[in-house]
Amino acid sequence: MRKLILVLGDQLSLDNPALAGIDRAQDCVVMIEAAGESTHVWSHRARITLFLSAMRHFAEDLRAQKLPLHYVALQPGAGGEPGLGVQLRAVINERRPARVVICEPGEHRVLELVKTACRDAAVPLDIRSDSHFLCSREEFAEWAKGRKELRMEFFYRQMRRRHDVLMEMGEPAGGKWNFDAANRGSFPKAGPGALPQPPQFPPDAITRQVIALVGQRFPQHPGSLQTFGWPVTRADALQALQDFIKHRLPTFGLYQDAMWSGMPFGWHSLLSAALNLKLLDPREVIAAAVAAWRDGHAPLAGVEGFVRQILGWREFIRGVYWLDMPGMLEANHFDHQRPLPSWYWTGETDMNCLRETITQTLRHGYAHHIQRLMVTGNFALLAGIAPRAVHEWYLAVYVDAVEWAELPNTAGMALYANGGRFTSKPYVASGAYIQRMSNYCNNCRYDPKIRTGPRACPYTTLYWNFLDRHESVFKRNPRTALMAGNVARLTAAERGAIRTAAGNILATIA
Template identity: 45%
Template sequence: MSKSLRLVLGDQLSLTLPTLQDAPPGATVALCEVDEEGRYVPHHPQKIAMMLAAMRHFAAELRQRGYRVHYSTLDDPDNRHSLIAEAERLAKRQGCDEIHVTRPGEWRLLKAMEARQAQDRTPRWRIVEDTRFFCSHRDFDAWMEGRKRPRMEDFYRMLRRRTGLLMDGNAPVGGQWNFDRDNRAPIDDAPSPPSPPRHRQDAVTREVLALVEKRFADHVGRLEGFNWPVTRRQALADLRHFVARALPAFGTYQDAISDTAPYLFHSRLSAALNIGLLSPGEVCEAAQDAWQGGEAPLNAVEGFIRQILGWREYVRGIYWHRMPAYKRENQLGATRGLPRCYWDGDTDLRCLQRAIEMTHDNAYAHHIQRLMVTGNFALLCDVRPAALCDWYLAVYADACEWVELPNTLGMVLHADGGYLGSKPYCASGKYIDRMSDHCAQCRYDPRQSVGENACPFNALYWRFLERHADQLADNPRMRVIYGTLDKMSAHKRQALRQQADTFLDSLTWTPPYGQGQHASDYGE
């Protein structure tokens, strides 16, 4: 009779995990801290600390529920520091001839496990589907049948109908599927945002923080101020706080950017969702309940649910549907490495500086900072997709590759030629001035395009449009702006090109693949 080891990965910290749901009483469970997973890109210390502390707390919960838990710590002298090797070591030590694992969220790990599964050896690997999402891989592939240019909005409406979220029979509540036009207010009139709740750090969390400070001190990012949820109880506290205090204003101001408030009215729940402390279903239902109870307006609730039911599920589907070739996409031919300021924050551009500083301080920046500041700047500077993908994967606590890669490569950099997003999200300094309060404190003037005080975003924007006119000018969503470019005098266009090139020459660049080599994993 076979005996199985149930392997739980660091982003699978949920009692509803399939490999736990079908486990017999007293089953043997393993969780492994391995150095390899902390260093394949230089992860932010807060990200590593959140993962390790959450894993250790989850292991303790499993023991309380009667599981036999074997936990490998980073400082265990017998630790192989490779997830595959360490799991097999534990299985052999416990006399297990099988390793059962829920399908990992990253192509790299799945391929490594499948390679072991294909070998005639003991322990044998058994991989089961992850059922903790709204849409399975099989269902997504079926939905993709015959679609050359899929769109998230169609997928989102399909899942709204399937789940019944914000539905009145077959029609969307409020008579609209999407309230995005109501969710673009600038920062000027926003009320004071609430501060997130502070989480108590018990002995387990304090021990992890000390360990991370010692082992990962060379990684970019501050460990001080760590305040991520590391237990389900803490994650639920964050969910309740968001629904009660931030959700009512989230929709209206979700595109706003603040010079001083890193979170504004955003939920900060994505990290807890991505490691399993919260389920997407319960988060969406909590938001829907707030609308039904009159505690939050429909535009806020629909906008929030669209992020989870729509984008989160959609990019996961795209990731698995298009990998591994998707990771090599670079259809705009970008060749530069990452500007050094992404690692050290040394830039005179106030919006970029503050987004990077907030990222270093909190392992967090909200989606508009990522899309329209750090992402937009990288797009306009011709940063190679692999370099920016490595950086996003490294510095954000919620960055798992399945969600980070499509968002960065497809949405931010348009490197897939419009497969994920219908247009590149490029913008000049005028957009940042309209949506934020950065520009008043910046040495650059968003109203100027050339000259010593001109905002670099402006000349870079026109350079980008001119450089990629052959690929983008016929895009229906960009015809108006290309009409403006066509009317621009040759003298002005030359001045803008020179302004942009001079600025680009002033930057210091890191190597093309960023500081980590993870981006080349599937490039051979």
């Protein structure tokens, strides 16, 4: 055999560069369902189902193209199989290829594991650059070289120019790079009103088989499979994209940050999982959004806000991941060591915002960005939870969770664990922010305005405690000086009461 082409579970595109130049007579594709990939964090069952089902559907696509395929399926009833690396080594030993070819894996751990398997089998490994992304790892490293601070905004502007997205005669469309000010609305008191429901993709025979397998192999894993309706094929994903552009993009921007009880999806695209599995190409997603603006179907502010997420944040986050790995895994700027509260896995807490966000996460494998950043992430930072434990939770519970996207968002954005490598200040907020952006506080036993006492909102107590602890550092940073000024106005007695109240809350976390 000439080439053994390894296709990983998040590389499910016929444009995968590892497939380029495949010769049906001499080469073979290998795909491996390794149980360890579902258990190295305590994965939500919907996340496992999505990966396995999408892999099996992609295998059908490869067979339809008459490409030779060696597919190692996870077996019902089995257990204790070796990990991905050992299984790959076994296939290499069996097939004896002259070389192994792979597109850059999305995860540092997997890259190392594939390299080790090939080294141990003494077979050359050809790693091809991942053309799914608009910015290669090398281009990002070049952009970052010599910069003291990495700021997404400057990267994004360069990407807009380089790829000629939302540009007119060399200038940003609408005369501004950033329409964020128009994209931070909260809902009126009566709530969001009628919402366009995102499409559901009822499980077909393959997905039903996977659901049964996951139920049998991973019965103790968190999360429900009852509502599973994620796109598992490229055709599904394209339909999900069209539906978003038609029904939700026009209002996406305005309510991008808003949260509401019983509203898991809002106007969000729900495209992250399909993008991360490579069922969709980011270029086609961006092009569809820009076309909607040009056709007068969606306003520029919302379209710019959406494009910023894909062309800006998504590419930036991936660039930072590869720049800072493996160190990012251990980053712990504040030396936070508290364990993750057990209710992160059940939603059983009195704090309504957390209960709603976690319950919806367990039900759907989804929460939108502000729920992740300002509800679960904000709490973890304020409560001093160890970043590694928080990382393992985020990597487990979302259907879109892949380490290159999850870790920088968790360590860098939510927890400030990398000391502000790409954020100018920690994203901390009291209960007042959650009250402004949602109706969660209306049904909570706590009051976001109260700092101490039995009805004090834990976010508010812990927020003031956090400011109190870090006042001297916050004073020196212009972005946080205002917060430090607020805490400076507290009397010694008020500070003492906050410290005691915070200590009491933290003592109950376990």
